[in-house]
Amino acid sequence: MEVDKGKGEAEETRKVAEADRDTVTLKSSDGKLFEVSKEAAARLSTVLAGMIAGGSIDDNGTDLKQIGSEALENVVDYCNKHANSIPSAALISSSISFNTAPFKEPEEWERKFVDRLSHDALFDLVEAANFLGMERLLDVTCHKISEMMKGKSPDQIREVFNIKNDYTKEELEEIRQELAWAFYDD
Amino acid sequence: MAQLLPDDVLADILGRLPPRSLALSRCACRAWRNVVDSRDMLCADLLLPHALGGIFYNLKDAAPSSRFLAHPSVRDAIPGFLDDYTHEDEVHGHCNGLLLLKDSVANPATQQWASLPPRPSLYMGNKYYATCGSHLVYDPAVSPHYQVVSIPYDNPCKSKQELDPTREKSVEWPPSPLRLLVFSSRTGQWEEMPFLREGDPTWAAVASIPSGFQVDQCYAVYWQQQLYAYWKADSIMRYTRSSWFILI
Numbered sequence A: 001m002e003v004d005k006g007k008g009e010a011e012e013t014r015k016v017a018e019a020d021r022d023t024v025t026l027k028s029s030d031g032k033l034f035e036v037s038k039e040a041a042a043r044l045s046t047v048l049a050g051m052i053a054g055g056s057i058d059d060n061g062t063d064l065k066q067i068g069s070e071a072l073e074n075v076v077d078y079c080n081k082h083a084n085s086i087p088s089a090a091l092i093s094s095s096i097s098f099n100t101a102p103f104k105e106p107e108e109w110e111r112k113f114v115d116r117l118s119h120d121a122l123f124d125l126v127e128a129a130n131f132l133g134m135e136r137l138l139d140v141t142c143h144k145i146s147e148m149m150k151g152k153s154p155d156q157i158r159e160v161f162n163i164k165n166d167y168t169k170e171e172l173e174e175i176r177q178e179l180a181w182a183f184y185d186d
Numbered sequence B: 001m002a003q004l005l006p007d008d009v010l011a012d013i014l015g016r017l018p019p020r021s022l023a024l025s026r027c028a029c030r031a032w033r034n035v036v037d038s039r040d041m042l043c044a045d046l047l048l049p050h051a052l053g054g055i056f057y058n059l060k061d062a063a064p065s066s067r068f069l070a071h072p073s074v075r076d077a078i079p080g081f082l083d084d085y086t087h088e089d090e091v092h093g094h095c096n097g098l099l100l101l102k103d104s105v106a107n108p109a110t111q112q113w114a115s116l117p118p119r120p121s122l123y124m125g126n127k128y129y130a131t132c133g134s135h136l137v138y139d140p141a142v143s144p145h146y147q148v149v150s151i152p153y154d155n156p157c158k159s160k161q162e163l164d165p166t167r168e169k170s171v172e173w174p175p176s177p178l179r180l181l182v183f184s185s186r187t188g189q190w191e192e193m194p195f196l197r198e199g200d201p202t203w204a205a206v207a208s209i210p211s212g213f214q215v216d217q218c219y220a221v222y223w224q225q226q227l228y229a230y231w232k233a234d235s236i237m238r239y240t241r242s243s244w245f246i247l248i
Helices: A009-020 A038-044 A046-053 A069-082 A108-115 A119-131 A135-149 A154-161 A169-178 B007-014 B019-025 B030-038 B072-077 B081-085
Strands: A023-027 A033-037 B054-059 B065-070 B093-095 B098-100 B104-107 B112-115 B122-124 B127-129 B131-138 B146-152 B178-184 B189-197 B220-223 B226-231 B235-239 B243-246
Touching (some): A023 A038, A033 A038, A033 A069, A038 A069, A069 A119, A108 A135, A119 A135, B007 B030, B019 B030, B131 B220, B131 B226
Parallel strands (some): B189 B243
Antiparallel strands (some): A023 A033, B054 B065, B098 B104, B104 B112, B122 B127, B131 B146, B146 B178, B220 B226, B226 B235, B235 B243
């Protein structure tokens, strides 16, 4: 980002001014602006930390074209709520790869935070967390979604997650046979 | 909406599910199945209990037999199992919780067992081959059905008169395709199935069997959907669904 920009005096001045501020301004895909504590943003998001360190934060609103205003509002809300509670995202979860990172159960406020979201908002938030490299938020949202899947039949899962069944009848029967043990009632 | 998630995020979510939920989620749509399968998320390790109930061991004395070593509570849970299923018989092999006996396959946990039909003779190029040892292949993550693979050995027990004594020693062995007898619990029958060789054939130019080496016991282990069989004195063969490969 902004790699071609010269290192003129004006920019140096701008950087100094920016460094003095303790918030950053983020701009959603639909042009809405959100303020978030610079310290929390850098601590919770590897991507924002990189942008802050690299000086590619725009005072007039750093463009996050992949994230809609509702999701960005939730991200900022999460950062603000998180600001004083947990030490560092990097310490809690070191990897997003499945079944390797030790998962720390969501805190009460984190559970409430994701419970109040609609399905659409939850999925938008999980994508935003993934895009911004927010490991803890990704952990909490993925956990919530997996909780929603547990104990459901394939039909129920498709209904809840609005998934189109793209198998043929024959394929579906084959899959059922492959994993017949999973379909037995206990 | 869930279909639009990046694969890594979807894998992160699915990876948190218990095996049964994961298996059911795999049926939701193709994209989900691909995520589960491409990452080997439904492996047998997840599906099988990790606690050890007991150990079967074979005694190699005048009258070979199998014994079951377990806590009395476990023994009580499967009463009569050994008497019913292994009398005058040894446990020949095992795979993911199933036992291969001389003429049957048994599940000690459920006390179910199934007889195997008589194994037909194996001919290749008009010659009879002794089959030494059968190996059980069972992976509940792949299929509820098991297979028994019977592997021919080039070096016969000398006492078996029916083997062709004129067979040339310098032929490439094993041939490709190699025909193996495979029993499937899906069909309930033994079938001769061709296995193609992978890799360089030059290793097998000569029958480099140490004279006097007798295959009286053969060992194999099933791991990650492949069967690894100790073959002759110095090699291990790896079998997949349709091919084999010499490792050493």
